[in-house]
Amino acid sequence: xxxxxxxxxxxxxxxxxxxxxxxxxxxxxxxxxxxxxxxxxxxxxxxxxxxxxxxxxxxxxxxxxxxxxxxxxxxxxxxxxxxxxxxxxxxxxxxxxxxxxxxxxxxxxxxxxx
Amino acid sequence: xxxxxxxxxxxxxxxxxxxxxxxxxxxxxxxxxxxxxxxxxxxxxxxxxxxxxxxxxxxxxxxxxxxxxxxxxxxxxxxxxxxxxxxxxxxxxxxxxxxxxxxxxxxxxxxx
Numbered sequence: 001x002x003x004x005x006x007x008x009x010x011x012x013x014x015x016x017x018x019x020x021x022x023x024x025x026x027x028x029x030x031x032x033x034x035x036x037x038x039x040x041x042x043x044x045x046x047x048x049x050x051x052x053x054x055x056x057x058x059x060x061x062x063x064x065x066x067x068x069x070x071x072x073x074x075x076x077x078x079x080x081x082x083x084x085x086x087x088x089x090x091x092x093x094x095x096x097x098x099x100x101x102x103x104x105x106x107x108x109x110x111x112x113x114x
Numbered sequence: 115x116x117x118x119x120x121x122x123x124x125x126x127x128x129x130x131x132x133x134x135x136x137x138x139x140x141x142x143x144x145x146x147x148x149x150x151x152x153x154x155x156x157x158x159x160x161x162x163x164x165x166x167x168x169x170x171x172x173x174x175x176x177x178x179x180x181x182x183x184x185x186x187x188x189x190x191x192x193x194x195x196x197x198x199x200x201x202x203x204x205x206x207x208x209x210x211x212x213x214x215x216x217x218x219x220x221x222x223x224x225x226x
Contacts, residue, residue, distance in 0.1 A: 006156075034214070043118075043204050043217030044157070089157060101147065101172060102215060106156035 002027040004092050006105025013080050014113050021108045023090035024072040030092040033066060033073045034102070038087045047088075048075070080112045116141045118218035120205050126224045127195055135190045135221050137205030145208045146188040147172070147215075148180065150201040157204070163188055195225040 003026040013019045025033075031052035036044035050057045050064045050073065057064050061080075066073040073092075077084055090105040118139045127133055139146065147162040149172075159172030163182040177199055179191040188207075192199060202222050208215040 009154075036217075041220075043206075043219050045217070046214045049214070101159050101162055103159075104149075104157040106154065 002030060002092055002094070002103040004090060004103050004105045006090050006108060008108060009106065010109045010111070012111045012113060015080060015082060017080055019075075019077045019080050019084070019110055019112075021075045021088055021090070021110070022072060023074070023092075023105050024070075025092040025103075026071065027092070027094060028068075028071065029094040032093050033064070034091050035062075035064060035075050036089045036091065036104075038089065038107075040086075044089055077110075080110075082112050082114050085110055085112045116216065118205055118207055118216050120203075120218040120221050122221060123219065124222050126226065128226055129196055130194050133192050133195060133223075135192075135203060135205075135223070137188045137190065137218060138186050139188075139205075139207040139216070140186065141207060141209070141216065142185065143207035143209050143216075144185070145210060145215075146182065147206045148178070148188070148190045149204045149206065150174065151204060151220075152201050160190070160203075195223075197225050199223065200225050 006023045034049035037047045038044040048064050050066050061078045063076040087107045087109050089107050091102045093102045094100050121136045144165050148160040149157045158174050160178050161180040163169045205218040206215045
């Protein structure tokens, strides 16, 4: 089955700097790669996703890149703000029929220091 | 408002006492899942359901049961809870594969 590795497990950045979180996946058939943000005491919430037919997607200060050949994808947050502090999860799943659950990385705790 | 609700939010119980955590979604989603979240282990899927009366095991199904009699509800049942089931549990739903998954607010379960 799919295996998703996420690095780093913790990340501290100064406010205004950029943050990058990286994930690798094992199943070459995976084609959907979402990123979730989990704030303290809440459930994870989707912040951006990318499908295998594109290499990059951007939404304001957040961008995701995908390298299918290398089987890795990354989350980039620019101009970080204190409210970006949270736990971030990457995930991967395949399309098609049958069982295609989302498989999550172990998470990255991001701290933005004001 | 589109949402996934879970009850209870917090539960402390004793070993062996059967319990049910309810989950309900109002988005008419076909897919529903249960996850547990443990420090350093991330989110691990317990069970999932692709539609009414269709359920299947995830990565860590031992000690849990689920049912899907209605599209909106997907309860998680612990027939005989044990301390290693102390965890934070999330219910989630999505319209289908490759679509946004919505999570509930979580249920923190402690088994003593």
